[in-house]
Amino acid sequence: MSVKPLVIVGSLNADLVVQTERFPRAGETLHGSPLRILPGGKSSNQAAAAARLGGEVRLVGAVGDDDNGRMLVAAARESGVDTRGVALRSDSVTGTAVITVDAQGENTIVISAGANGTLSAADVEANRVSFDGASVLGLCLEVGIDAVLAAARAGREAGLTVLTNLSPYAAVPDDLLLATDVVLLNEHEAAQLLGVDLDAVEWSDVGAAIARLGVPHAVITTGSAGCVVLSGDDSPVTVPSPRVGAVDTTGCGDAFMGALALRLAEGDALVAAATFAVRVGSFAATRHGAQSSYPTPAELETFSA
Known part of the structure; x- marks a missing residue:
């Protein structure tokens, strides 16, 4: 069976990364490691993760006509991503993410939209050709909602499976949820979407509530525990994560998303795709950086053995 391409529409950021022993308190200054400027942005990361695993990936987005923008496009191409849908803006700087990583591998991130905005x-609409012959569309909320909604509608019209990552979380139009086949959230985002304390409800109730919003399927990531797959009234399926020594969790959620989109494009059922994605996300936590931490199939096979 030939695997159809997948399309990612959204953000590209230059990640400005500093490691430090702990996060600073309000008003406090700490010493950190030398600054690293790395390719990032949720959509760019997701595209790179899927492409490194062997997927045919088309990326639609925007960068500034500057060194960071050229670095991001070059990095995406090196990962095997088709970047013909990435616009170069002469009147905007490239988006950036300021990232601090502590000794436990946890991170804080502040983004500045730049060209993503x-x-x-x-x-x-100008990149409709990117949807031709594809099977899965990946979206996130690091770009304007008008672009996200237009992409979801275009994907639905083209018969693609629409996978929407509601991150960074924001309230979204009902039309976006109705155009989404699978919604990807972490526990905090799921609580915000539904306005509930997840500790006070059963996963089956969460799945039913998301289905009432018009989304038939949901994947809720649960950090180092793995994820939960929800499909309306079906019984929730918990997918555990392998135990790893995390060194940097930056971009692990994007690795999960890219791997999930890839396996859906390959025809996997949602639980099987999520099981694969958990392994990819766990692998990414064992390396520094975002895209630099994403595995090839051979690396993942060794990791999973």
């Missing part, structure tokens, strides 16, 4: 519905 210029991605529009018109850009999506």
Whole structure:
């Protein structure tokens, strides 16, 4: 069976990364490691993760006409991503993410949209060719909602499976949820979407509540525990994560998303795709950086053995 391409529409960021022993308190200054500037952005990360695992990936987004923008496009191409849908903006700087990583591998991230904020519905329309012959569309919320909604509608019209990562969390139009086949959230985002304390409800109730919003399937990531797959009234399926020594969790959620999209494009059922994605996300936690931590199939096979 031939595997159809997948399309990722969204963000590309230059990650400005500093490691430190612990996170600073309010008003405190700490010493950190030398600054590293690395390719990132949720959508760029997701595309790179899927491409490194062997997927045919088309990326639609925008960067500034500057060194960071050129670095991001070059890195995506090196990972095997088709970047013909990435616009170069002469009137905008490339988006950035300021990232601090502590000694336990946890991170804090502040993003500045830059060119990501210029991605529009018109850009999506201009790149309709990217949807031709594809099977899965991946979305996130690091670009404007008009572009996200236009992409979801275009994907639905083209018959693609629409996978929407509601991160960084924001309230979204009902139309986006209705155009989404699978929603990907972490526990905090799921609580915000539903307005409930997840500790006070059963996973089956969470799945039913998400289905009432018009989304038939959901995957809730639960950090180092793995994830939970929810499909309406079906019984929840818990997918455990392998135990690893985490050194940097930056971009692990994006690795999960990219792997999930890839396996859905390959025809896997959702639970099987999520099981694969958990392994990829866990692998990414064992290396520094975002895209630099993503495995090839051979590396993942060794890790899983």
